Amino acid sequence: MKRFQLLVLASLAAAAAAACSSKPQTTPAPVAAGPDTAGQAAERARLDSIERARQDAARRAAEEAERAARQRTADSLAAIGRGSEAVRTLFATTIHFDFDKANIHTDDAAILDQKVSVMQANPQVTIRVTGNCDERGSDEYNLALGNRRAVSAKQYLTSHGIDVGRIATASNGKERPIDSGHNEAAWAKNRNDQFDIVAGGDALKQP
Amino acid sequence: MSRVAPGSFAPLLALALGATVRAGTAQDTSRIDRGVRIGIIYRPGVRPGMVVLPAAAVPDSVRAIIARDLEYSDRFELITLPGGDSIHLATAAAPAPAAPAAGRTGTSGAKPASGAAAATGLNYPLYQALGADFAVTLTAAKADSTIATVHDVAAGGVRRELRVHLPPPTAPEFRMAVHRLADRLLDAALGVAGTAASRVLFVLDGKVYSIDQDGAELKLVSASEHTALSPAWAPDGRRFAYMEFWQGRGRLFIEDLATTKRAAVAVLGQALDFTPAFSPDGKTLAFSRGNEEGTDIYTVNVKDGCCLQRLTVGRFADNLSPVYSPDGQRIAFVSTRAGAPQVYIMGADGTDQQLFAPFDYGVTGASYAPDWSPDGRSVAFHRDVGGTYQVFVLDVRMRAVRQLTSVGRNEDPTWAPDSRHMAFVSDRSGVRQLWIVDVETGRIRALETQSGARLPAWSPRLPETTTSTP
Numbered sequence: 001m002k003r004f005q006l007l008v009l010a011s012l013a014a015a016a017a018a019a020c021s022s023k024p025q026t027t028p029a030p031v032a033a034g035p036d037t038a039g040q041a042a043e044r045a046r047l048d049s050i051e052r053a054r055q056d057a058a059r060r061a062a063e064e065a066e067r068a069a070r071q072r073t074a075d076s077l078a079a080i081g082r083g084s085e086a087v088r089t090l091f092a093t094t095i096h097f098d099f100d101k102a103n104i105h106t107d108d109a110a111i112l113d114q115k116v117s118v119m120q121a122n123p124q125v126t127i128r129v130t131g132n133c134d135e136r137g138s139d140e141y142n143l144a145l146g147n148r149r150a151v152s153a154k155q156y157l158t159s160h161g162i163d164v165g166r167i168a169t170a171s172n173g174k175e176r177p178i179d180s181g182h183n184e185a186a187w188a189k190n191r192n193d194q195f196d197i198v199a200g201g202d203a204l205k206q207p
Numbered sequence: 208m209s210r211v212a213p214g215s216f217a218p219l220l221a222l223a224l225g226a227t228v229r230a231g232t233a234q235d236t237s238r239i240d241r242g243v244r245i246g247i248i249y250r251p252g253v254r255p256g257m258v259v260l261p262a263a264a265v266p267d268s269v270r271a272i273i274a275r276d277l278e279y280s281d282r283f284e285l286i287t288l289p290g291g292d293s294i295h296l297a298t299a300a301a302p303a304p305a306a307p308a309a310g311r312t313g314t315s316g317a318k319p320a321s322g323a324a325a326a327t328g329l330n331y332p333l334y335q336a337l338g339a340d341f342a343v344t345l346t347a348a349k350a351d352s353t354i355a356t357v358h359d360v361a362a363g364g365v366r367r368e369l370r371v372h373l374p375p376p377t378a379p380e381f382r383m384a385v386h387r388l389a390d391r392l393l394d395a396a397l398g399v400a401g402t403a404a405s406r407v408l409f410v411l412d413g414k415v416y417s418i419d420q421d422g423a424e425l426k427l428v429s430a431s432e433h434t435a436l437s438p439a440w441a442p443d444g445r446r447f448a449y450m451e452f453w454q455g456r457g458r459l460f461i462e463d464l465a466t467t468k469r470a471a472v473a474v475l476g477q478a479l480d481f482t483p484a485f486s487p488d489g490k491t492l493a494f495s496r497g498n499e500e501g502t503d504i505y506t507v508n509v510k511d512g513c514c515l516q517r518l519t520v521g522r523f524a525d526n527l528s529p530v531y532s533p534d535g536q537r538i539a540f541v542s543t544r545a546g547a548p549q550v551y552i553m554g555a556d557g558t559d560q561q562l563f564a565p566f567d568y569g570v571t572g573a574s575y576a577p578d579w580s581p582d583g584r585s586v587a588f589h590r591d592v593g594g595t596y597q598v599f600v601l602d603v604r605m606r607a608v609r610q611l612t613s614v615g616r617n618e619d620p621t622w623a624p625d626s627r628h629m630a631f632v633s634d635r636s637g638v639r640q641l642w643i644v645d646v647e648t649g650r651i652r653a654l655e656t657q658s659g660a661r662l663p664a665w666s667p668r669l670p671e672t673t674t675s676t677p
Binding site for chain 1: 456457481501502525541543548575576596661
């Protein structure tokens, strides 16, 4: 019984070695070491060679199929990547606020609706909304104002069905202006919410 | 002893004018007025005259620092000697005959001038004629010590004699040691505590800097790749708290100034924590926390690193910028509960929240950044006036508000330890920089002229061992 187990193990090991294509082909393992006639041996050799050829063909076919599959995957990933980039750009669109206000403009609701559909199409995505302020307000108060702007957007998104846990909020106060100018045009740009994808943004689907 | 009672200073014309007149004090008293002068005129005798006499064996910088500290106290007319220092040097060799006698029969507070014969040999009538009520002399003494003498010129005698060890001018603690001496001289002359031995922390380009109150010794005290905001002194004058941005989150740190070692405030998680403020006993840190419920005020025990406590529940309003009263019983803060931000007050445990600085609804501009004076009597803050900010002072007892500034944009006031001076940010010069105002006279001087300096925090009087590390 023990002897049989050893034999099975030996043959398994041999099979494993043979299956490992990266290693040089070892000589076929003698399956049974019984006394053979010359005719039997020749017949066995012939069958073995047919079997080897068949296995080689199957392996080549499998490799070819695998390569094709890899290529297909790569192609589609590139396509998804291109689409993903478009979605990402779309998603990064900022929304803007009035001076010292944190309520969502009606014009900006469409932008937020887009974000809702992106987040619905990509349920793995989590995001961070960061509120920003212009330079006119008080330094420290603007941290609270920026926070409120971020929370406004989050409330909009969650009220449109996005899970609360997928949206983090943050505030830069007036510390990270997009436009360093000191005029209304610059201020208007700097009063915004930024939307960053924190996780799950590798392959974004189009909504 | 002072011949001018505190509080009898000239009416605050400066406040009404918002004037930045910063004329040399000598001109104010000695020049003849011709034609029309617009500005502030100090009535002669309103502030006692002070002369700091040059000394042969004491470094010039000692005299210069002391003279400037006394000038910056805004309690004297500092007198510059006509013809430079020669007048003193000429008369010192030939002391007036009456002086020694006057010294002995002088003010009751005068100590016997032991071993300082030169100090008593002042030509008192001369300095009196120049308008001096006080004179300070510095003499080098044995064992590397310096004797600083405050003379009562009118009484013709020595008011007080101080013997100090000053480090050499090259030593890092030299200036602060001289500042401490200046504070003692002020105390000897007028019996009031000064602010010479104090510093101001502020933010420039996202980093925290320290600067002496006289504008010297600018030092970077905290630098990381994260933007820093809102430095706040611990009451021991050795540590400070501040906030750093971490990707739109705010983290609070406490740093030891001597070692520059810092530690994140314990038990705070990933939130937007900002505007830290120490309780007067140094055990508790109050701060603002922004999250999805808005911004509210919390406290945390920084001594034991525990016990996060929420003091306000804003719901649809923000509560921020807490500051303790000097007795630690109350907290002033900013709240948007009535719409625009205004200054409110509550107990240190969050109870009894009510309006603090009165305002007319819909008329008065938004108010921000309260700072409680160390004497407990006043709370300074800035308020929107016609689209820009001005510094206001709330009288805590009367609950009355008065405007302190009117030129340019002025914000983020911070009280000096004497509760009389205040540092703040102003763009009156064309760039945003730090200024110091004497609240009693309205006199203003620049503290730090680099553009973008902001969020100043004035230290308490600094302890002796600020710069020495155990």
